[in-house]
Amino acid sequence: MMMPVADNTPAFLTMAMAGAILPQLIIAFGIALALLLVAWRRSQRTIALFTGVVIVMALLANISLLVTPAIQVTQLLKVDGYSTFAFSLILISALVALPMSHKFLSAQIEVHDEYYLLLLLMVLGAGVLVTSDHYASLFLGFELLSISLVGLVGYQRESQYSVESGFKYLILSASASSFMLLGIAFIYSVSGDMSFSAVISKTIYNQPDLGVFFQLGLLLFVSGVAFKLSVAPFHFWTPDVYQGSPTPVTMLLATISKIAMFVVLLKCFAAQQYLLLENVQQFLLIFAITSMLLGNVMALKQQNLKRLFAYSSIAHMGYLLIVLIVTSEQNLAFTWQSVLFYLAAYTVANLSVFIVIELLQQQLTTQQADITLSDIKGLFWRAPSYALLMILAILSLAGIPLTMGFIGKFYILSQATIAHAWWLIAALIVGSGIGLAYYLPLIFKLFSAESSPDQNVKISVKNIVEKVLVYSLVGVSLVFGIFPEVINQLINT
């Protein structure tokens, strides 16, 4: 007997639908072709170039999609303006990480082609995540993203931390995805429909036996996602993995996985109106406040730059959660705008910071050792462009006007003020204040006069690609900090 499939959309794929997921398709074909390319010729430059071409093509296809209305592609995916914008951010991050990865890998003796494959797989996973409309595609994208990241985190065999961080990330990520899956299983078992657009009546929540499972499932689901977002109290992997993975991978971790996960979380919650549930709001509230406070406090005593920014990213996810908690049915569009703008600001800042750390690692240290606070002393006088980039990035993270980060914070504060969420606002203000206490000394260190002789290593921005990256990021954060309308228009289409 044929079991009917729970589906009520037409089963065929129209041209419009295929066009809507063209970016993801390009990446998928790119992966297949890259495999063949690796088999044909093992040269790092070739595959790096090829990956770059694939990502650029996908980006172009994606940008052309920004103006099309929402399309439901099969039951699993729904491509709308918000997901295209998020995917653009993801593709741009991957594009920025590419030359950094290339530089990083070419310093090693072996030819490392698989890295680019894993990168493309990650991007594909993220692409599936941001367009997903169904728990199955959420799961697929999530796993594609996670497993590729595990491979990338533990990529550098020679590094002393690779095994440790790789294993930590694998075990914790697998546990988290199991939690999430169990949550989905419970939700599915009670509601019978795994699509985001399913309408679940209130009576289901309050069933005598199964209602408990539904709420439990929701909690488990949120926990699994919170792990990926490095939201407290599921943040314990973040500093170690950030520190132990190669810096281009940290760049990807900090940007792509966060963007993708948050967008899908917002999609899921908005569509299913989970936020109207009391328990969910309370849990998210606790998560948000803990993240904001803990992230900032723990960063205070960090000497290692990567760990410092890991803790700061925990705090930033806390700030973003505020928007999720206070959103309501009426201002969903405004919520999307706030979230996407803040993610854009956060991405630009993180990309900038990790570019500087990576460039410093290559030029200052021999064994890709960790960059600590003492390494950036006096950077402004030795390599002004790097320092300028870092300063703008830190100001953006701290939320000072002139930068995108401030506009993002303004969005968040507006949302929270409209919703009268005073505790969240208080936590945000306290968190930002504490944040300044470690962001500003970083900037001061950049300006301090050189003291020790081994600091006189000349740092120069040699590569043309690096120059382009550094200056364009500087330009972007300044321009969009002063004229954010451009991005607003982009998001709104």
Next chain:
Amino acid sequence: MTSIPLFHVLILSSLLFAIGFVGVVARKNTLFILMSLEVMLNAIGVAFIGAGSVWQQADGQVMFILILTLAAVEAAVGLALLIRMQKKYRSLDIDLLSQMKG
């Protein structure tokens, strides 16, 4: 054939999951940790199958196939890392992996 109430399936699944989770947390040998992860995933599979059967949909079984795939992939990656760990530390004790502090 009497049908098993969904509630019982979910309880079974939760118990299996809990066993797996305790294994992940409490075990010292990384190989056993990987095995416990598999137990967790299969527990989830049980829940999906049960749910699919209750709702008379194929979705549950489709998800189970996906989960099996995931389990295989995770095992592959996990074992690769395991081999690396064995080569480096000559042991599979998870307590050796705590160099990064702070």
Next chain:
Amino acid sequence: MTLSFIMLALLVAGGVVWRAEKQWQGSAKWLSLITLALLATVFTVFVMSHNTDFTQLQVLSRVTWIDTFNIQYSIALDQLSIVLISLTWLLAIICVLVSWQEIKTNVGFYYFNLLLTIAGIIGVFIAVDMFLFFFFWEVMLLPMTAIIAIWGHENRHFAALKFFIFTQVSSLLMLVAIIATGYFHLTQTGQLSFYYLDWLKLELPLSVSQYLMLGFFIAFAVKLPSVPVHSWLPDAHTQAPTAGSVLLAGVLLKTGAYGLIRFVIFLFPQASAQFAPIAATLAVVSIIYGAKMAFAQKDFKRLVAYSSISHMGFVMLALFTFTNVAYQGAIVTLVAHGLSSAALFALAGMIYQRIHSRNLNDMGGFWQSAPRMGGFALAFAGAAFGLPGLANFIGEFFSLVGVFQVMPTFAILAALGLIGSAIYGMVLFQSSFQGTAKHEIIDLQARELIICSSLLLMLLAIGLYPTLLLKFSYGVLT
């Protein structure tokens, strides 16, 4: 248009100056001086040739900026802002003159920061869109913090950090208040607006407006500064380079007072009236506490810093009486204090350059070797404690008259502060210029003479003929 051009010109000039210093050593200070003088003249000509007399707020530009929030780039001038901007120009030129010999490292970057701070301060005084105001409020902080952190004295990082964090946290509270008021405007009129003139027409219930007022008040109280959020000031003033202190004391503190007048009192009159007793108490505590702490200091600059707290307490007390006389007094005190504390900090810088110490114990008997400096020091110390004939006296007198009309007890307590100021003024002068000579110092040179005499001239002019200033500030209240 002209004002935006002036701010942009300052920014561009900053860049030019920075680059120029790399090519030709020593060109930065001349270029900055010329730029400031030029732009000050442009400003004066613009104000004089404008067809209104600026008693009412004149909106000069209004351009859409961030459409999503209906935020506009709106700037306006009225007599209050003209007075304060003129003070800014004068003190900016004094700053350049003061830093002439003092800054030796990274000179170009220093003048870049200086010009940028001036641009930010002017922006604060002319912005009438609240978002734009907040933008400039924060932006003027950045180069100022850089100046303290890079060219300051031994404990400069801590001082700069404290300065920034205090201001930033209080500004965030103000931002929440700004957003809340904007959205209140939305609920009342159906349109989101951050425009000051729109806000003036808002009808706010007291329960709401008292919190909004508080948000603004805290930010301005930190800037003023007022006890209990004053503790950033002594450190920042002491650790900053001389020009930094001059700019901080002379102008940045005035932005706090400006904010109180323009936003707290005009936007939320009922809430301010209700809050007035608390504000007045805080002010009186500032006056007396500032005077007492000043008396106990051994560091020249720290003493002057505490005296600033004391004087600004007078300003806050005067503002919260809502009488015309007190307003006049407050504005005169603002200008006078700007000039006199700038002068005292300049003197401190001159002494530091000579003996490399700010400690009063290291000083003494300078009158014998530097009688001109001593004369000026006596005059400025007299200004600090309100000697009649100098501008500060006018300010304090009018303030006390106004306060006495409304809150007589507070006036009496504040007058006690006057006695305190006399004590610390004389302590300052005697420890440094009288007594046994510890060092021989060079007397005032030409550049320093220009600085001191111009400041003294302004103080005397306003002190002997206050209408010079009062005819500009009379229209503020209406």
